[in-house]
Amino acid sequence: MGLSERDRQVIWHPFTRQKNGIPPIPVTRAKGSFLYDENGNAYIDAISSWWVTLHGHAHPYIAEKIYRQALELEQVIFAGFTHEPAVQLAERLLPLLPGRFSRVFYSDNGSTSTEVAMKMAIQYWWNRGDKRRKKILAFRNAYHGDTFGSMSVSDRSVFTLAFHDLLFEVIFIDTPTVENIAATCELIGQHQEEIAAFIYEPLVQGAGGMKMYAAEMLNQLLAYLKQRQIICIADEVMTGFGRTGRLFASEYMEQRPDIICLSKGLTGGTMALGVTACTDLIYQAYCSDDAYKTFFHGHSFTANPIACAAALASLDLLVQNQSLQTVSAIQKSNESFAETIQQGGYPIRSVRVLGTLLAFEIDQGADEYLNHIGSVLTQQSLAEGVYLRPLGNTVYIMPPYCITEQELQKVYGCIQKLLSGI
Numbered sequence: 001m002g003l004s005e006r007d008r009q010v011i012w013h014p015f016t017r018q019k020n021g022i023p024p025i026p027v028t029r030a031k032g033s034f035l036y037d038e039n040g041n042a043y044i045d046a047i048s049s050w051w052v053t054l055h056g057h058a059h060p061y062i063a064e065k066i067y068r069q070a071l072e073l074e075q076v077i078f079a080g081f082t083h084e085p086a087v088q089l090a091e092r093l094l095p096l097l098p099g100r101f102s103r104v105f106y107s108d109n110g111s112t113s114t115e116v117a118m119k120m121a122i123q124y125w126w127n128r129g130d131k132r133r134k135k136i137l138a139f140r141n142a143y144h145g146d147t148f149g150s151m152s153v154s155d156r157s158v159f160t161l162a163f164h165d166l167l168f169e170v171i172f173i174d175t176p177t178v179e180n181i182a183a184t185c186e187l188i189g190q191h192q193e194e195i196a197a198f199i200y201e202p203l204v205q206g207a208g209g210m211k212m213y214a215a216e217m218l219n220q221l222l223a224y225l226k227q228r229q230i231i232c233i234a235d236e237v238m239t240g241f242g243r244t245g246r247l248f249a250s251e252y253m254e255q256r257p258d259i260i261c262l263s264k265g266l267t268g269g270t271m272a273l274g275v276t277a278c279t280d281l282i283y284q285a286y287c288s289d290d291a292y293k294t295f296f297h298g299h300s301f302t303a304n305p306i307a308c309a310a311a312l313a314s315l316d317l318l319v320q321n322q323s324l325q326t327v328s329a330i331q332k333s334n335e336s337f338a339e340t341i342q343q344g345g346y347p348i349r350s351v352r353v354l355g356t357l358l359a360f361e362i363d364q365g366a367d368e369y370l371n372h373i374g375s376v377l378t379q380q381s382l383a384e385g386v387y388l389r390p391l392g393n394t395v396y397i398m399p400p401y402c403i404t405e406q407e408l409q410k411v412y413g414c415i416q417k418l419l420s421g422i
Contacts, residue, residue: 002026003038022379030057033403035387043387046397046411051206051238052269055317056402062268062313069309078106078302085308092315093275098234098248099256102280105295106273106303110237110263111145113274114199117259118149119297120278121197121231127285127293137171137188137198137230143207144199144235153199155208158369171195175205176217185224197231197259202249203354206238209367209394210359212352215252222255231282233259241265241318242327243398245355258282268314269400273307326401327355333405334358334397337412346419348395359396364422368392377418386414 003026013024026038033056035043045053055062073083090104105120107113118136125133136153143159144150151160152167160167171191173184188195202218205211222232234257239249243265250257259282262275286295301307317323334353341360342351351360365371374390381388388395397411 022375025382032056032058033400033407041385043382043385044399044403044407044411045387046381046399047387047389048398048400049269050264051243051398052264053400054241054265054268054314054323055321056400057269059268059270059317061317062270062310065309065313066270066306069306073305075301075304075306079298083303083305083308085305085312086303089308089311089315092312093262094277096247096315097260097277098250099258099260100279101260101277103278103283105276105278105297106299106308107276108272108299108301108304108307109145109274110235110261111147111150112299113237113261113263113276114144114153114233114235115147115149116274116276116297117233117235117261118153118197118199120259120276120282120295121233123293123295124231124282124285125196127288132194133196135169135171135191135194135196137173137191137195137225139175139200139205140172141175141205141208141211142199142201143205144201145237157208159207175211175213176221177213178217181217181220184221188224188228188230192228192230195228195230197233198225199233199235201235202239203244203252204239204249204357207391209361209391210352210357210396212354212359219253219255222253222257226255231259232257233261235261237261237263241314242323242401243355243357245324245327245331247318247324266314267307267310268317270314271304271307271310272301273304273311321401323401329405330356330399330401330403330408333408337415340412341416341419344416344419346416347422348419356401357396357398359394362390362393362395362419362422365393367394373422380418380421381414384414384417386411388414 004023007024027035028038029036033044035045094101105116107116122134138153141155143154153170156164174180225232234250236248240262259278267273286293338351338353347363348360349363362373364373369392371392374392377390378388
C-alpha cells in the first residue's frame, strides 16, 4: 500500500473534502523552490506552501541552526524560565518592526497570534477600568484564523458558516476607499466609546481572495482611529518579512499599529511560531500590583527554543541575502507577466501585483472559495510540474524568494497554458 493510500486510512487533511476527494500527493523531499513526490516528480512550489517558505525548502543554514539548538535545549516551560534564542529573537525583531513596539509575546501560529492580540487589547481597557470598550472593529472579507476569536473577526463565509451563532459580535466595515471613507468614519464615531480595537490585514486580504486596497486610504482610516484611542492591530501573518516589497506591509503607511501579529514566514516556514508585539502603552496597563491584571494566556510551546532558533536563522538570511532586492526582482517579473496576460484575451479580470504576490480572477462561475475551477486548475498545474492552489476562482502565485527567473517563467507558462484551456 502506497503512502497516499495509507494516509487516507488515518489522516484528516485541512480544507479538504472528505468524500470523493483527490488523493494527496506523497511528498518525500523538497529543495529550494521544488517539492518532490515518491515517484521523483518535481513541482515548483509557487505558493510557498501556504505562504510560509521564504528562503526555499530544506535550507541548509536554517537546518544547521535547528540541529544545533536541538542538541542544546529543545523545550522548556516559558512561565518562570527564559532562554537565549527567545531573548535574542525579541531583541532583533523589535527594532525591525513598523512602529514603537516594546514587548514580544510568543505563541505558536498565526491564529493564536491574533487571539493574543485581541485579548491583549480588550484586557487593556479592562485593566484601565473602562468596561465599555469590548467590541472589535474589522474589515468585511477578512480572514484572521480558525480559532473562535479569530473566526469572529473574520468575514462570515464558508469558513465560519457552521459557527455563526457562536461567534461574538463584531462591527464590520468595508476596506477604505475615497467613496466610502466618510461614511465609514461616521459609523465608527457612533460606536467609538465601545470599540476596544481594530484588526486588519494591511493592504492585502489573503484567504478572502488576495484582495488589495490602497495604502493612503488605510493610513487615513488609522489616523481617525488613533485620534479616538482605538487600538490598531496589524495582522501581518501573511504580509510580514518582505512579501509585499517592504519588510512589513505597515511600512507603506505613516500611521503604525499598536499591536502586530506575525507567523508564517517568521521562521522561514520551517517551524510553528507566533509573535504578538505591542507598544509600551499597552504593556504598562499590565504592570500592576493587582494580580487580577495579569495577562493569563500561554501555550505549552510558547517560545520553543528550536522554533526561535529557526526564526533567528531566517532573519540572518533576510539580511545576508538582501531578500528585499530579490523580492523587487520578482515583483518586476510579476508586473511584466501581468501586462502579458491582460493583453492576451484570456477570461480573467482584476490582475494585480504587490511584492511577490500576483493574483487575478477567472471569469467563470461565482466569486467564491467553493468555485470548482480552483481544484481543476490545481490538478492541471501539477501535471505541468507547478503547484498552484487557487482560492476558488482567484488564481495567485507567491513564490519563495529563492525562485529563479527560469523557474518563474515556467510558472508563467503554466498559467498561460491553463488559461488557454478554459
